[in-house]
Amino acid sequence: MTTLTTTEPADRVGTAVLEARGVTMRFGGLTAVDGVDLTVGDREIVGLIGPNGAGKTTFFNCLTGLYVPTSGEVRYKGAVLPAKPYRVTQAGIARTFQNIRLFANMTVLENVMVGRHCRTKEGLFSAIGRGPRYRSAERESRDNARELLDFLGIGRHANSLARNLPYGDQRKLEIARAMASDPGLILLDEPTAGMNPQETRATQEVVFKIRERGLAVVVIEHDMRFIFGLCDRVAVLVQGRKLVEGTPEVVRADERVIAAYLGTPYEDDAADRGAAGDGDGATVRAAGEDEGTAS
Amino acid sequence: MTEQAPQWGADSQPPQTPLAARRDGTSPVSPAIAKALVAVGAVVSLVSTFLAWTWTSSFPGDLSVTGYPGGNQVITLVVSVLLILALGPVYGVPGLRWLAPRGYVRLLRGLALANAVSTWYVLLAIAIELNGLANWVSGSWVAAIATLLPVAGSFLLPDDQRDAPPARSIPLWAQSAIILVAIILAMFIADYGITTGFTEEFIGFALAVGFAAWGLNASGVLARLTELTARNRIATSVAAFAAALLFVFLQTSDQYNTIADDILIFATVALGLNIVVGLAGLLDLGYVAFLGVGAYSAALVSGALSSRYAHTVLPFWGQILIGVSVSIIAGVIIGAPTLRLRGDYLAIVTLGFGEIFRIVVNNLNGQSGPDLTNGPEGVYGVPDLKLFGYDFGKNHQLFGVTFGKFGNYYLLLLVAMAIVVFIFARVNDSRIGRAWVAIREDETAAGAMGIHGYRFKLLAFGLGAALAGFAGTINAHLLNTVTPDQYLFSASAPPNSAFLLAAVVLGGMGTISGPLLGAALLYLVPAKFQFFQNKQLLLFGLALILMMRFRPEGLVPNKRRQLEFHAEEVAEAEAHEVVASEAPEAEAVA
Numbered sequence: 113m114t115t116l117t118t119t120e121p122a123d124r125v126g127t128a129v130l131e132a133r134g135v136t137m138r139f140g141g142l143t144a145v146d147g148v149d150l151t152v153g154d155r156e157i158v159g160l161i162g163p164n165g166a167g168k169t170t171f172f173n174c175l176t177g178l179y180v181p182t183s184g185e186v187r188y189k190g191a192v193l194p195a196k197p198y199r200v201t202q203a204g205i206a207r208t209f210q211n212i213r214l215f216a217n218m219t220v221l222e223n224v225m226v227g228r229h230c231r232t233k234e235g236l237f238s239a240i241g242r243g244p245r246y247r248s249a250e251r252e253s254r255d256n257a258r259e260l261l262d263f264l265g266i267g268r269h270a271n272s273l274a275r276n277l278p279y280g281d282q283r284k285l286e287i288a289r290a291m292a293s294d295p296g297l298i299l300l301d302e303p304t305a306g307m308n309p310q311e312t313r314a315t316q317e318v319v320f321k322i323r324e325r326g327l328a329v330v331v332i333e334h335d336m337r338f339i340f341g342l343c344d345r346v347a348v349l350v351q352g353r354k355l356v357e358g359t360p361e362v363v364r365a366d367e368r369v370i371a372a373y374l375g376t377p378y379e380d381d382a383a384d385r386g387a388a389g390d391g392d393g394a395t396v397r398a399a400g401e402d403e404g405t406a407s
Numbered sequence: 408m409t410e411q412a413p414q415w416g417a418d419s420q421p422p423q424t425p426l427a428a429r430r431d432g433t434s435p436v437s438p439a440i441a442k443a444l445v446a447v448g449a450v451v452s453l454v455s456t457f458l459a460w461t462w463t464s465s466f467p468g469d470l471s472v473t474g475y476p477g478g479n480q481v482i483t484l485v486v487s488v489l490l491i492l493a494l495g496p497v498y499g500v501p502g503l504r505w506l507a508p509r510g511y512v513r514l515l516r517g518l519a520l521a522n523a524v525s526t527w528y529v530l531l532a533i534a535i536e537l538n539g540l541a542n543w544v545s546g547s548w549v550a551a552i553a554t555l556l557p558v559a560g561s562f563l564l565p566d567d568q569r570d571a572p573p574a575r576s577i578p579l580w581a582q583s584a585i586i587l588v589a590i591i592l593a594m595f596i597a598d599y600g601i602t603t604g605f606t607e608e609f610i611g612f613a614l615a616v617g618f619a620a621w622g623l624n625a626s627g628v629l630a631r632l633t634e635l636t637a638r639n640r641i642a643t644s645v646a647a648f649a650a651a652l653l654f655v656f657l658q659t660s661d662q663y664n665t666i667a668d669d670i671l672i673f674a675t676v677a678l679g680l681n682i683v684v685g686l687a688g689l690l691d692l693g694y695v696a697f698l699g700v701g702a703y704s705a706a707l708v709s710g711a712l713s714s715r716y717a718h719t720v721l722p723f724w725g726q727i728l729i730g731v732s733v734s735i736i737a738g739v740i741i742g743a744p745t746l747r748l749r750g751d752y753l754a755i756v757t758l759g760f761g762e763i764f765r766i767v768v769n770n771l772n773g774q775s776g777p778d779l780t781n782g783p784e785g786v787y788g789v790p791d792l793k794l795f796g797y798d799f800g801k802n803h804q805l806f807g808v809t810f811g812k813f814g815n816y817y818l819l820l821l822v823a824m825a826i827v828v829f830i831f832a833r834v835n836d837s838r839i840g841r842a843w844v845a846i847r848e849d850e851t852a853a854g855a856m857g858i859h860g861y862r863f864k865l866l867a868f869g870l871g872a873a874l875a876g877f878a879g880t881i882n883a884h885l886l887n888t889v890t891p892d893q894y895l896f897s898a899s900a901p902p903n904s905a906f907l908l909a910a911v912v913l914g915g916m917g918t919i920s921g922p923l924l925g926a927a928l929l930y931l932v933p934a935k936f937q938f939f940q941n942k943q944l945l946l947f948g949l950a951l952i953l954m955m956r957f958r959p960e961g962l963v964p965n966k967r968r969q970l971e972f973h974a975e976e977v978a979e980a981e982a983h984e985v986v987a988s989e990a991p992e993a994e995a996v997a
Contacts, residue, residue, distance in 0.1 A: 176855060178851070178854075178855075196854075197851075197854035197855050198854050198855075198856075198857045198858055198859045198860070201854075201855060201856060201857035202857050206855075207855055209852065209855075213849050213851065213852035213855075214848075214849075214852070215844065215845050215848035215849060215852065215853075216848060217844070217848060217965075218841070218844055218845070218848065222841055222844075225838075225841055226841050226842065226845045226853070226856050226858070227856050227857075229838060229841070229842055229845075229856055229857050229858050230856070230857025230858070231857075232838050234837065234838050234839075235839070236834065236839060236866060236870065239833055239834050239837035239838065239839050239840075240829075240830055240833045240834060242833065246837075249838075250837070250838070253838075289856065290855075293856065293857055
């Protein structure tokens with residue numbers, strides 16, 4: 113199950129890194145994610161957008177083992193993903209969190225070294241004994257962590273506590289920490305939330321650079337300029353269902369997407385809420401503002 | 408290496424004009440007069456300790472001798488000398504400016520208060536215990552007034568608190584020497600506290616140490632020292648070990664070694680608990696049970712009189728093996744089903760386990776249960792250890808010093824403590840330690856980083872249990888008996904689960920020196936305040952509340968090794984790693 117290689121040969125561009133088939137997540141009577149398919153190719157940047165409560169983060173949690181999908185299947189490089197978060201990371205999918213979840217009282221460097229955890233094996237006795245193999249592994253993870261911090265441009269903060277970092281740098285640190293596990297796919301959950309336009313643009317560059325390192329990226333975002341300037345493909349989730357998927361141009365031109373975000377004048381809001389309460393997400397309603405259904 | 412070497416001392420720095428002093432022109436007297444008040448007060452109080460403070464020798468410590476300071480006078484004498492030394496930075500005496508990197512006024516205030524409060528405490532005690540101010544003699548009046556002068560003077564000076572200037576670099580050997588001297592001094596202070604003969608002396612001592620520590624902390628000299636010890640961890644450990652050895656050589660009888668032994672056992676177990684609570688963040692309220700499991704397991708196979716297996720006598724290493732293994736098994740049995748829980752639930756289950764252990768061993772007496780532990784009477788007659796022909800129960804002469812039973816065990820416990828500190832330090836600074844802290848900080852995020860939370864929590868629980876079991880095997884021999892009521896959740900004297908947890912929290916979670924300091928304080932204070940008797944727990948609770956209100960991070964806050972990787976270069980970080988793991992000379996080569 114977890115005997116996957118983490119790096120693929122470069123000539124296999126185009127093969128699917130991630131294949132999600134009919135992923136459905138129900139919480140009691142509420143269907144938060146309803147039969148979503150998503151395929152991510154090698155070195156592809158896929159955007160996932162949708163109104164608040166559309167089920168984007170729930171879908172992410174299904175991909176990373178935090179939730180076990182009620183039905184459906186997620187394959188990473190051909191193998192079905194295990195159901196535990198730590199095994200998913202081991203398999204090669206790393207993620208960041210919507211609300212930053214750093215290890216606040218550890219140093220920046222240590223945070224990234226923790227990200228390296230699943231690629232090292234040293235146990236209790238080698239930690240006490242400190243043989244040459246232990247020391248070389250430790251040095252290797254430290255070098256790796258420093259390299260990643262420099263890659264994201266926060267190397268100068270290596271020794272400060274994570275909680276003392278400026279907000280934007282905390283977001284970068286989350287990405288560095290996720291990348292330390294040598295993933296083949298990285299899932300970014302709203303990486304530019306709370307950032308100013310300059311920082312957002314810088315994040316865009318970072319994502320491109322991540323792709324250059326051979327990673328595929330799935331990114332959830334509300335900033336449309338960011339998404340459309342970044343992604344090869346964009347999928348739109350509304351009410352837990354995939355509404356549209358295609359190139360940024362196609363998605364941007366699609367009326368249903370605009371309707372999902374902005375609403376349409378003729379649809380009745382109250383009727384919409386009632387339908388959502390029944391968990392009936394079968395019809396794609398064009399009305400927006402359906403916050404609070406699920407996440 | 409030398410240019411990157413850690414730094415010390417501010418002598419080469421140009422004197423900085425403190426912002427506060429420049430702004431503040433409201434002081435009613437000129438600084439020169441205030442400084443003079445401090446100086447005169449310090450010198451006169453020093454002289455006063457050579458005078459008699461009362462006419463009768465009935466006050467403890469005999470303060471009636473002229474020309475020879477005794478009892479509490481020694482405390483005043485030492486603090487006065489410190490105060491005179493602290494005048495060094497005030498008057499810019501070369502070689503003494505390092506005493507106050509962050510400004511001297513608070514140092515003066517702390518020491519002046521230490522001097523005045525501890526002296527006034529004794530003088531008031533004389534007046535109250537001997538019924539009336541008539542028991543004061545001229546020396547008492549001199550001391551009373553002289554110790555107040557520095558307080559007045561230092562509080563009339565404007566505050567000069569500032570950021571410490573960058574420290575001057577000094578060679579490695581000097582750093583090691585400073586650490587050694589500082590730790591030996593600390594040991595002498597601790598030795599004085601442990602060996603105080605009567606309550607008045609201990610209270611005076613505690614007051615003086617408290618205020619002086621506040622002053623030294625505010626002046627920034629403690630921060631400099633902490634920085635230095637964090638950079639030279641090998642030197643610090645060696646110095647601490649040497650100082651602890653020196654302690655036992657200073658003892659003329661076994662009287663205070665018993666206290667020291669109990670402190671060492673308590674501190675060792677607290678350090679083990681610190682892995683579970685401080686690193687992995689698992690609140691364990693029944694930790695003392697693992698000490699009991701170790702002690703019972705070892706006692707049963709030690710050839711104790713009342714042991715069911717009295718005919719089975721294992722060597723000491725065998726007993727350790729049994730004690731540690733059974734503790735680990737107990738830890739896994741408790742941990743495996745419960746560590747899937749988070750937070751409070753775990754605390755409740757461990758609390759229950761602690762009680763279950765005590766009640767079970769109380770009942771395994773052949774009547775209400777299988778005959779194993781001899782019930783409430785416990786396993787008594789545990790023989791003293793014999794290692795390599797060295798009988799721990801007999802007196803020995805080592806380097807001209809007589810080691811009684813408790814002196815012998817002190818040496819053994821010191822080794823045990825060193826082993827636990829070593830394991831703690833190594834594991835803390837490793838992949839496993841980082842995983843534990845990550846779980847403590849955010850278990851969900853830790854899982855997303857590939858950390859198998861349950862497995863690592865179980866590992867922390869098991870390692871904690873193993874270290875407690877290890878301490879328990881020695882404790883069984885030290886006390887010669889193992890009974891159920893030694894392992895309570897809460898009692899008025901340590902070790903018990905509540906005190907163990909308090910030692911960790913009071914001292915500083917996740918640190919090495921924190922629980923050691925916390926354990927020493929929590930043992931020493933109740934032992935020295937015997938007269939409080941049944942109010943001890945009340946005071947203990949009060950102290951905890953105050954502590955959580957004013958210093959929730961503990962006495963020794965965990966800086967999470969900020970200083971360890973100070974320089975940016977990987978090379979330097981590696982040099983530190985080599986130092987931390989190998990020989991100290993490697994750094995000199997690098």
